[in-house]
Amino acid sequence: MNVCSLRIDDRxxxxxxxxSLLLAARRAGIVIPSxxxxxxxxxxxxxxxxxxxxxxxxxxxxxxxxxAEGMRVRTDTxxxxxxxxxxxxxxxxxxxHTCAVCIADGDCELQTMALRVGMDHNRLPxxxxxxxxxxxxxxxxxxxxxxxxxxxxxxxxxxxxxAHVWDVGWRGERCRIIAGLDQPWGAxxxxxxxxxxxxxxxxxxxxxxxxxxxxxPSHPERLAALLRGRRRQEGPP
Amino acid sequence: xxxxxxxxLRVCTAAGCRSRGGEQLRRHCATAATEAATEAATEAxxxxxxxxxxxxxxxxxxxxxxxxxxxxxxxTTRLFGFAADQASGRARAERVxxxxxxxxxxxxxxxxxxxxxxxxxxxxxxxxxxxxxxxxQRRLVLERCGLIDPGELDDALAAGAYRQLRAVLEQDDPAxxxxxxxxxxxxxxxGAAYPTGLKWQAVAAMAGQRKLVVCNGDEGDxxxxxxxxxxxxxxxxxxxxxxxxxxxVGADHGFVYVRAEYPLAIARVRxxxxxxxxxxxxxxxxxxxxxxxxxxxxxxxxxxxCGEETALIHSIEGRRxxxxxxxxxxxxxGAFGLPTLINNVETFANIPVLLRLGCxxxxxxxxxxxxxxxxxxxxxxxxxxxxxxxxxVETMGGGSASGRPIKAVQTGGPSGGCVPASALDVPVDDxxxxxxxxxxxxxxxVVLDAGTDMVDLAAFFMAFSREESCGKCIPCRCGTVQxxxxxxxxxxxxxxxxxxxxxxxxxxxxxxxxxCGLGQSAPRPLLSTLRHFRPEYTALLxxxxxxxxxxxx
Amino acid sequence: xxxxxADGLIEVLSRAQELEGHLSPALLRHVARRLxxxxxxxxxxxxxxxxxxxxxxxxxxxLVCTGTACHVQxxxxxxxxxxxxxxxxxxxxxxxxxxxxxCSGAPLLVVDxxxxxxxxxxxxxxxxxxxxx
Numbered sequence: 001m002n003v004c005s006l007r008i009d010d011r012x013x014x015x016x017x018x019x020s021l022l023l024a025a026r027r028a029g030i031v032i033p034s035x036x037x038x039x040x041x042x043x044x045x046x047x048x049x050x051x052x053x054x055x056x057x058x059x060x061x062x063x064x065x066x067x068a069e070g071m072r073v074r075t076d077t078x079x080x081x082x083x084x085x086x087x088x089x090x091x092x093x094x095x096x097h098t099c100a101v102c103i104a105d106g107d108c109e110l111q112t113m114a115l116r117v118g119m120d121h122n123r124l125p126x127x128x129x130x131x132x133x134x135x136x137x138x139x140x141x142x143x144x145x146x147x148x149x150x151x152x153x154x155x156x157x158x159x160x161x162x163a164h165v166w167d168v169g170w171r172g173e174r175c176r177i178i179a180g181l182d183q184p185w186g187a188x189x190x191x192x193x194x195x196x197x198x199x200x201x202x203x204x205x206x207x208x209x210x211x212x213x214x215x216x217p218s219h220p221e222r223l224a225a226l227l228r229g230r231r232r233q234e235g236p237p
Numbered sequence: 238x239x240x241x242x243x244x245x246l247r248v249c250t251a252a253g254c255r256s257r258g259g260e261q262l263r264r265h266c267a268t269a270a271t272e273a274a275t276e277a278a279t280e281a282x283x284x285x286x287x288x289x290x291x292x293x294x295x296x297x298x299x300x301x302x303x304x305x306x307x308x309x310x311x312x313t314t315r316l317f318g319f320a321a322d323q324a325s326g327r328a329r330a331e332r333v334x335x336x337x338x339x340x341x342x343x344x345x346x347x348x349x350x351x352x353x354x355x356x357x358x359x360x361x362x363x364x365x366x367x368x369x370x371x372x373x374q375r376r377l378v379l380e381r382c383g384l385i386d387p388g389e390l391d392d393a394l395a396a397g398a399y400r401q402l403r404a405v406l407e408q409d410d411p412a413x414x415x416x417x418x419x420x421x422x423x424x425x426x427x428g429a430a431y432p433t434g435l436k437w438q439a440v441a442a443m444a445g446q447r448k449l450v451v452c453n454g455d456e457g458d459x460x461x462x463x464x465x466x467x468x469x470x471x472x473x474x475x476x477x478x479x480x481x482x483x484x485x486v487g488a489d490h491g492f493v494y495v496r497a498e499y500p501l502a503i504a505r506v507r508x509x510x511x512x513x514x515x516x517x518x519x520x521x522x523x524x525x526x527x528x529x530x531x532x533x534x535x536x537x538x539x540x541x542x543c544g545e546e547t548a549l550i551h552s553i554e555g556r557r558x559x560x561x562x563x564x565x566x567x568x569x570x571g572a573f574g575l576p577t578l579i580n581n582v583e584t585f586a587n588i589p590v591l592l593r594l595g596c597x598x599x600x601x602x603x604x605x606x607x608x609x610x611x612x613x614x615x616x617x618x619x620x621x622x623x624x625x626x627x628x629x630v631e632t633m634g635g636g637s638a639s640g641r642p643i644k645a646v647q648t649g650g651p652s653g654g655c656v657p658a659s660a661l662d663v664p665v666d667d668x669x670x671x672x673x674x675x676x677x678x679x680x681x682x683v684v685l686d687a688g689t690d691m692v693d694l695a696a697f698f699m700a701f702s703r704e705e706s707c708g709k710c711i712p713c714r715c716g717t718v719q720x721x722x723x724x725x726x727x728x729x730x731x732x733x734x735x736x737x738x739x740x741x742x743x744x745x746x747x748x749x750x751x752x753c754g755l756g757q758s759a760p761r762p763l764l765s766t767l768r769h770f771r772p773e774y775t776a777l778l779x780x781x782x783x784x785x786x787x788x789x790x
Numbered sequence: 791x792x793x794x795x796a797d798g799l800i801e802v803l804s805r806a807q808e809l810e811g812h813l814s815p816a817l818l819r820h821v822a823r824r825l826x827x828x829x830x831x832x833x834x835x836x837x838x839x840x841x842x843x844x845x846x847x848x849x850x851x852x853l854v855c856t857g858t859a860c861h862v863q864x865x866x867x868x869x870x871x872x873x874x875x876x877x878x879x880x881x882x883x884x885x886x887x888x889x890x891x892x893c894s895g896a897p898l899l900v901v902d903x904x905x906x907x908x909x910x911x912x913x914x915x916x917x918x919x920x921x922x923x
Contacts, residue, residue, distance in 0.1 A: 045562040046709050048750045059749055064562040079749065083712075086746045090715035123739070124719055149708070158828075167834030168557065168708070171540075173718050175708035181815050181829045182837075190828065253892040256905035300894035459857030462891030497804075497841055498890050500903075538800055539840030541888065555799035557838040573797070609859035609893035616894055647858060683858045683893075697861050701888065707838070 006071035021062035021073055022050055032075050033084060033113060035202055036150040037063040039224040041159060047150060049084055049113070053077055085117040093124040094173075096131065096145035097203075103211060104204030107218055110148060134179070136186030139209060140198050142177070147205040149175055153197035156223065165191045177205075199223065243290070244310040244353050246270075246337075247383065249303060250293035251469045252501050253462075253616070257319070258326020259304035260293070265334035266306075267291040273341035289341060289353070292392075295382040295470020299370050300616035306333075306361065307383070311354035316371070317361035324360065333358045370614050370633045377594075377603050378586045379619045382470030387505050390512040393473040399518050401589035402477050405484055406526045414485040414592070415441060421591045421599055427453055427544070427581030428652065428678045429754075430667040436578060439568040440486040443576035448488035450479050450530075451572065451579045453549055454495040454502070457541040458650025459701070461681025463605040464582035466617045468495065468502035471586070472509035476532060478585030480523060481592070483530040486578050491532040492553055497539055507534050541651075541705035545753050546579045548707065559707045560753035581679070604665060604677070610647075610684035611639040620665075627661035630684055641687040645769070647694070649678025651701045652758035654765025655685070655694075674765045676758075691770040692777060695763040696724040702759035713756030716747035720763065727777045734778055741767070796825050803836050812843045848883035850921050852914075853900040857889025860897040864910075868897050871911025872918075880922050 002017040015024045036047040045061035052062045053074045099105045131144040154166040169178035180188035198206045200220050248263035274288030297305040302318025336359040385392040419434025456464040495503050513519040521529040542548045543558040550572045552558040571577020591599045601622045608615045613635030637643050645655040654675030667677040703717035723740045726732045744760035751757045822832040836842040854869045877884045895907025
């Protein structure tokens with residue numbers, strides 16, 4: 001196997017060539033923050049929380065940057081700390097995130113991230129957009145107020161379930177997740193009710209109907225287990 | 238411009254002059270010439286001389302004087318404009334055509350146009366050939382633009398189109414072509430200024446049966462229309478450059494991506510492709526060789542970000558035009574997963590010229606600029622790289638037209654910045670302009686006079702970037718919104734020194750954290766105006782707004 | 791790369807809008823079926839681009855160019871003047887466009903696809919009135 005040696009935060013390690021810096025760092029026991037990344041889905045490098053400094057180059061997204069021989073990577077610098085906190089503040093400013101009344105309170109990756117980056121208050125003014133909640137699906141709900149546009153739901157539905165119920169509509173600050181032709185979710189007949197999108201949602205945007213605070217069953221890690229299981233079943237050629 | 242052996246009228250029918258009645262003018266003049274020739278033939282009771290040729294051509298340069306009309310007769314060329322003419326397009330066309338017919342009748346059965354050497358179209362003013370706007374140009378990319386009828390392949394062939402492609406086919410040595418491009422030092426003209434030869438080499442080095450060549454004509458910078466000018470004026474020059482590139486890198490298919498806001502450019506490129514296919518300059522076995530290369534047009538649908546190469550690729554594939562992280566670079570994995578060479582329109586148009594001239598004569602090459610804003614003479618001009626901005630704006634453009642002095646020149650569009658009047662002696666090349674905190678960009682120059690509010694201009698560009706942000710990455714999607722809010726707050730005189738500091742901090746976050754060039758450079762117009770015109774920002778600060786106060790409704 | 795492949799989606803949508811004036815849900819569904827694409831992908835793509843519209847157009851369109859050259863020569867005042875007029879009642883839809891690349895006529899309008907150079911609020915309103923039947 002083709003391997004390469006690199007240093008991440010002054011820890012020397014050797015990984016298979018092509019391994020992403022995010023994964024390589026994890027092997028070294030360093031967890032780089034991320035929101036859009038999820039093991040099992042195609043990385044998109046969109047949330048920018050996993051930015052790391054490589055040698056003297058500008059920040060690079062660890063989820064889409066491959067480890068290379070001799071690389072020196074720094075995952076926690078004053079610049080990166082300011083970027084990460086600013087990004088989380090931007091997300092809180094952009095949507096309507098009120099943890100106290102959220103179904104995902106205590107089980108939310110955005111909330112955890114805010115704590116991790118030291119966001120004790122938001123330096124940016126809130127935008128308080130007017131957004132809707134879609135409760136048309138018999139089992140699940142979608143609260144656009146809590147969506148951070150990580151596109152995990154879009155990717156899992158397309159890449160794993162193969163239904164492609166979801167996509168991103170519009171652009172820029174007007175971006176939002178759409179089902180079918182921007183229809184009520186319940187009216188989109190390609191939805192198989194599998195619930196994978198709900199499981200991978202990092203916030204309380206996608207949720208099981210009938211659940212209440214404290215029992216938000218979000219299990220992003222189950223996707224990796226599912227994919228491992230499928231691979232085993234298919235077996236080596 | 239070369240002199241023409243026989244008499245001819247060339248009327249600019251590119252989009253700028255067209256909006257001032259250029260096409261009407263051409264039509265009326267052509268009718269007048271035909272009628273005059275018929276009359277002459279009838280009187281002589283014999284088949285007369287062919288009528289005076291009236292040709293619709295691409296951009297003649299000083300658009301602000303349009304519609305432009307060039308008269309070629311008796312081995313001289315005289316360029317006329319109608320800047321002071323207040324008549325409607327139709328009235329002007331009828332007046333000029335009547336004057337033309339009268340003059341042609343006077344010549345009787347003599348060769349058409351023999352008497353045009355002294356003719357002045359009624360209502361027109363002469364733009365002398367030694368006017369700096371014309372005299373200081375070095376037209377390489379625009380060599381044929383304004384001379385040939387862009388809708389006629391024969392016209393382009395007679396002026397030398399596809400000659401270099403033939404030479405390259407005969408030589409059949411791709412490595413030599415790439416070496417020549419590399420030796421010339423040509424850098425991409427779309428804004429990134431990446432060495433073209435290196436890009437070609439990277440694509441040529443990729444293994445694989447199929448490769449693509451893409452021409453980026455998504456000229457999105459407001460105030461920039463060099464690529465429109467090239468595509469409208471000499472589409473075959475671009476196709477020839479693409480075909481040479483395809484041979485050099487081993488590609489068999491190409492796309493020309495043109496923004497939808499350029500309907501005339503789209504029509505002319507489509508027509509040029511069809512003509513080239515019919516005559517074997519595109520398609521299978523081009524120029525009778527063993528190489529095949531075909532081109533199709535892809536039309537944008539209104540998205541500035543599609544000028545970014547990975548977004549452009551997605552758009553060509555029929556997807557949302559969102560950029561993706563690089564690597565992999567398009568050279569490795571581009572459209573449809575194939576190795577893809579992407580160059581800008583002007584870059585491709587440079588290729589046949591530099592191969593023909595050789596590196597010595599070609600020198601550093603040229604850059605095409607569009608000069609706009611309150612300037613006396615504006616339009617499209619091509620000058621040697623390194624010409625000073627002052628020469629372009631003050632000597633060629635004639636300085637301010639508004640009576641107010643020039644304050645700055647905006648370069649590089651929403652990704653660029655401003656050159657203050659005090660620094661106008663800067664040579665226009667990428668490195669010099671970067672040192673001033675702006676960019677050469679694709680070549681749009683917008684002159685700003687003393688009446689321009691620089692904070693308002695920064696807010697204008699931030700609003701542009703906010704509207705054009707694709708929304709994929711957080712710093713660009715949310716950061717442009719926050720930055721514009723802060724600028725509006727300053728403009729409303731509700732901002733404090735802390736807001737100004739926050740503005741600079743957020744600029745650093747957005748530029749270092751964004752996924753693609755649009756986001757990374759979105760703060761540049763703000764930072765550039767802050768660098769050169771900081772007092773305009775501090776003058777807006779409100780010392781009393783420091784404490785929290787009631788928000789104004 | 792034949793016409794009715796997924797990569798031709800933007801071309802197909804442009805052509806459809808040319809014919810129908812706008813992209814209705816029925817039209818989008820038809821395009822999705824013909825190209826064998828998920829409906830969300832078709833709408834996601836269409837809604838990304840400025841030029842696609844999902845409501846029928848008015849009889850006339852008037853776009854104020856808000857490019858840089860027009861902006862520094864009075865486009866904002868022109869737009870404000872037009873916004874004060876009841877253009878919708880005259881069957882005119884008011885919008886903006888970011889530079890059509892003929893900046894020597896700044897500030898300019900694009901009315902039903904034609905460029906009107908050096909427009910001011912007063913001249914534009916007078917000329918637009920003439921579009922009324």
